[in-house]
Amino acid sequence: MRKLIFLTRFFFLVIIVLSISGCSNYKTKDKEATAESNVNQNPFEVDGKETDIMGSMEHAFVNPEVNEHDEMLPLRYDGGELKIEYSVKASGNAKNVGFLVFVDGIPQPYKFNTSQASYEYMHILNLEEDDKNMPFTFVFTPVTGKKGDSLDLSITSVYNPSFIPDMKETSSYGGYHTTLESSRSLVFKKNAEAFDHTTISRNGYIRNINITSEPVTQQMLDTYSDMEKLNLEALDKRVFSQLYFDGKVKHDNIKINDKGTVHVSFKIFGHPGVKYQNTFFMNHEVLANDDGTSFETTLTKGDVAVIDLDINLEKLDDFSTFYVVSVPLNATDFPEDVVVLEKTPSILLYK
Template identity: 55%
Template sequence: MKKLLGFKRMAFLIMMTLAIFAGGCSLNKIEEPTDTVDATQNPFEKNKPQTTVLGSIGHGFINRQLDVNGRVLPLEYNGGELKIEYSVRASGTAKNVGFFIFVDGKAQPYKLDESDSPYLYMHLLELKDDDKDTPFTFVFTPVTGKQGDTLQLSITSLYNPSFIPDMKATSSYGGYQTTLEAGRPLIFNQDAESVDFAPYSQQGGLNHVQLSTEPMTQELLDKHSIVETVDMDKLDKNVYGGLYMDGAMRQDHFQIQKSGTLHVTFKLFGHPGMRYRTTFYINHRALAAEDGVSFETELTKGNIAVIDADIDLEKLEDFSTFYVVSVPINANDFPDDVVVLMKTPSLLLYR
């Protein structure tokens, strides 16, 4: 986690890099794939350990402006559509990549390059060549921001977003659809223009959204004590989350009905004082409720922040990728702590 934060802070100076391994990921180095892997196969199936490096990815801002001390200056918004010149380099299966944008933790729809490109919450790219810089431009009107604000802009990649299990050869996303984040401050020299972003989300995707808190339990701590023991002391500096379907924590797949509703619960807990904005996604499209797309919660000591919602099953496809992304919005209040964007493991909803 600390390595990720290090890259987050260095994103202004160097291209961020991610080496993707079977069963996990590392931010230490870039390695070439050692053999050919069929992108339609899931190399992360449980009980099938692999050591092959599947690919690598790096991305970052280009044409950055520097101050007199050589530090990268913030981006500036001066009205209309903001254009951000960007570049990505990848190899192996990482050449299939998608990007999220968040402004102050709020999910941001955007266009790519051409004026006729549609506004989407995620655009998918299929890069042609290994380890070749591919420049492009993000284009969008910010979803939030007032004159005088300085807000954090997050650009986050999703590895191999096109993959989806078929419940025959594969039943899990495994190490696919992990994230890599770059960030930069955005100064608003005028208010963000008013734009109706409703058409770009899945309207009515979330119903009966409720935000609440509940006391921390030892049972929940035990559930998260997999790699290391999670106790109350760990919660002072770290943040944990979990996704529940009809009351049960799920991480791989969940069978749904053709009609009715599915009750989903997202629980976030840990570092007291941290504030997050959380967005729910189906097939990489943000789900919208009456109150909006991204929901703000604040973590408090000894408590769990809970977001409950219902999903209309008739609006889902037979195979759907479902996950939740939580973005910290006051990380600068805790400069000595590791505070990063969190995404739940992708979950297959299938009939």
């Protein structure tokens, strides 16, 4: 069992991962966001007052096959569409949740419950009853994988994805849009069928993509030395990332023009040897170029992996949620370390 405690001024989040059962729980106090609620309300207030109401959420594979040690067996892909039975339940004010799926670090569009549904990178659920399991099914054809491969399947929840600051009552995402990952191996008995990402990804939103590296600076180390003094040796077991817009760090929001571009630099550094697939999202949809949806980086000691790109502002809505998800490709190479999915805080791009 692993616990992660995340604390902001008003927000307390406890995440518990039960790795054997594939069960994921987290507790939070915030404003409920349902289909009927105003998703632009202050997440820390109810009727103008700060709230202390707690909630909880849990999601897991349904009746997974296990071995004699009660460890989950891999999923199998035998061709056609893969169906994964899953469930989620919540109580209190934690009932708005979206799911992202990754296969070998690559974002996986999926259908919700039936083959007749449309492919989306995220489906958002609004749960109505406390502590009642809501079963559902991920339906998809894997975007990658060949016969004989054993790849990691990551199912990642995004907490309250419907919330967007309105720049009147709220300007920050607070503790919203945090993630919790559940993973399982996927064994391929047949080759995955080709999937055309251009039919669902947001193409034409990003351009001038360039992947480089630069040295870790003392300023970067000082930036992350809140709880302890960091040095290069401390980075051997930890990972940090940061977003820059036109060369400046933005933590909550950035005002953008109607036309032109904004230059984004995503920087990730730390644990040497870890490989990541990095995916850029806008309003929970993948930003892709002609070559694909994700960009691979490998962390090296003393260096920062940098992905530069330009976002076409004419394509954006008046309020857009932007973030980057980095999925490790070789976490099993470091069994003694905590190597997990990383997500940047969500940033609001508004006109």
